[in-house]
Amino acid sequence: MSNGFLEAVKKRRSYYGISKQSPLSDDQIVSLIQDAVKYTPASFNSQSARALVLLGQQHDQLWDLTKETLRKIVPAEHFGATEGKMDAFKSGYGTVLFFEDNAVIEGLQKQFADYAENFPKWSLQSSGMVQYVVWTLLESEGFGASLQHYNPLIDDQVKSKWGVPASWQLIAQLPFGKPTSEPGDKEFQPIEERVKVHK
Amino acid sequence: MSNGFLEAVKKRRSYYGISKQSPLSDDQIVSLIQDAVKYTPASFNSQSARALVLLGQQHDQLWDLTKETLRKIVPAEHFGATEGKMDAFKSGYGTVLFFEDNAVIEGLQKQFADYAENFPKWSLQSSGMVQYVVWTLLESEGFGASLQHYNPLIDDQVKSKWGVPASWQLIAQLPFGKPTSEPGDKEFQPIEERVKVHK
Numbered sequence: 001m002s003n004g005f006l007e008a009v010k011k012r013r014s015y016y017g018i019s020k021q022s023p024l025s026d027d028q029i030v031s032l033i034q035d036a037v038k039y040t041p042a043s044f045n046s047q048s049a050r051a052l053v054l055l056g057q058q059h060d061q062l063w064d065l066t067k068e069t070l071r072k073i074v075p076a077e078h079f080g081a082t083e084g085k086m087d088a089f090k091s092g093y094g095t096v097l098f099f100e101d102n103a104v105i106e107g108l109q110k111q112f113a114d115y116a117e118n119f120p121k122w123s124l125q126s127s128g129m130v131q132y133v134v135w136t137l138l139e140s141e142g143f144g145a146s147l148q149h150y151n152p153l154i155d156d157q158v159k160s161k162w163g164v165p166a167s168w169q170l171i172a173q174l175p176f177g178k179p180t181s182e183p184g185d186k187e188f189q190p191i192e193e194r195v196k197v198h199k
Numbered sequence: 200m201s202n203g204f205l206e207a208v209k210k211r212r213s214y215y216g217i218s219k220q221s222p223l224s225d226d227q228i229v230s231l232i233q234d235a236v237k238y239t240p241a242s243f244n245s246q247s248a249r250a251l252v253l254l255g256q257q258h259d260q261l262w263d264l265t266k267e268t269l270r271k272i273v274p275a276e277h278f279g280a281t282e283g284k285m286d287a288f289k290s291g292y293g294t295v296l297f298f299e300d301n302a303v304i305e306g307l308q309k310q311f312a313d314y315a316e317n318f319p320k321w322s323l324q325s326s327g328m329v330q331y332v333v334w335t336l337l338e339s340e341g342f343g344a345s346l347q348h349y350n351p352l353i354d355d356q357v358k359s360k361w362g363v364p365a366s367w368q369l370i371a372q373l374p375f376g377k378p379t380s381e382p383g384d385k386e387f388q389p390i391e392e393r394v395k396v397h398k
Binding site: 003004005006007008009010012014026030032033034035036037038039040041043045047049050051052053054055056057058094118121122124125126127128129131132133136137140141147149162164171172186187188189191194195196197198199 | 202203204205206207208209211213225229231232233234235236237238239240242244246248249250251252253254255256257293317320321323324325326327328330331332335336339340346348361363370371385386387388390393394395396397398
């Protein structure tokens with residue numbers, strides 16, 4: 001079975017060594033991310049996923065801002081490693097920030113009260129789908145990327161700096177760039193313990 | 200840009216009309232689901248995703264069981280529609296049930312106490328990724344599928360009938376089969392309101 005989707009699924013990895021080169025134009029990058037957000041499903045077709053794409057200096061400023069936030073809380077003797085990580089993300093070409101719009105979720109909770117406690121859970125599952133599609137799509141076009149979680153530490157600064165609506169909840173960040181190094185081997189648990197079959 | 204991954208992303212839809220025909224052998228179906236579970240990422244490489252694949256009579260029994268559970272709680276005058284939905288799912292070839300292993304999540308919460316409240320959220324995001332990959336992979340091979348949420352109503356019966364470990368938490372169900380009808384048009388919100396760009 002030759003399957004371009006499966007090939008991309010198998011190839012996707014976390015790339016931590018990334019540079020400011022890009023195999024695509026900025027318009028092509030934005031178009032891919034728009035397609036990912038548009039075509040990825042959400043329960044009740046809620047379309048609650050939101051994304052903020054930062055390129056060039058805006059991307060640099062995100063990781064400077066994150067570094068300075070962490071400087072205030074990470075003990076000085078460990079900060080060297082933290083600073084190295086932030087500079088590695090900053091070495092990339094851009095970052096996609098993933099949000100879910102709480103206004104949409106709260107609207108559904110009012111409209112369908114029987115499912116009220118499920119909507120926040122479905123929102124996170126749907127956000128995971130969008131994160132995955134953007135990640136794998138960028139890598140299928142020659143980028144390397146990794147998924148980071150500096151929320152909620154940076155939420156307020158991100159919102160005020162880039163004018164993000166108050167109802168958008170930050171879920172994850174995906175710095176990306178042209179790979180400068182390949183990821184190492186990954187360890188897998190025996191798949192028979194994870195997938196059971198009855199027929 | 201020709202991209203097999205993006206093509207599959209754009210083609211994936213919810214198929215409600217499905218039959219018991221299969222474009223693949225059972226071994227090929229299981230192999231695809233194993234690859235999806237194996238290669239889809241999870242934070243801290245937790246590999247907390249689990250799947251139960253039901254084919255043939257086992258699949259039929261799941262939807263009979265779900266129907267009988269719903270019969271006890273859905274008002275009789277609305278049950279006709281419910282029964283029709285259950286029979287439509289049962290008309291398919293198989294169902295993938297998605298779980299997250301709470302034992303893994305609780306282990307991480309103890310090991311990394313600073314992130315304790317994040318692990319359940321990351322687990323749901325990771326589960327969403329696995330659900331999406333299985334869904335899109337099956338459709339890329341000629342199946343139609345849709346994502347359903349009859350948890351927690353059916354959890355106890357599923358666990359006892361198929362010997363599912365107590366720590367596995369049911370998250371979603373994906374009935375699939377050969378499409379017998381095409382989905383209608385889908386409405387999209389303006390993408391510019393959902394994806395913001397700063398460069």
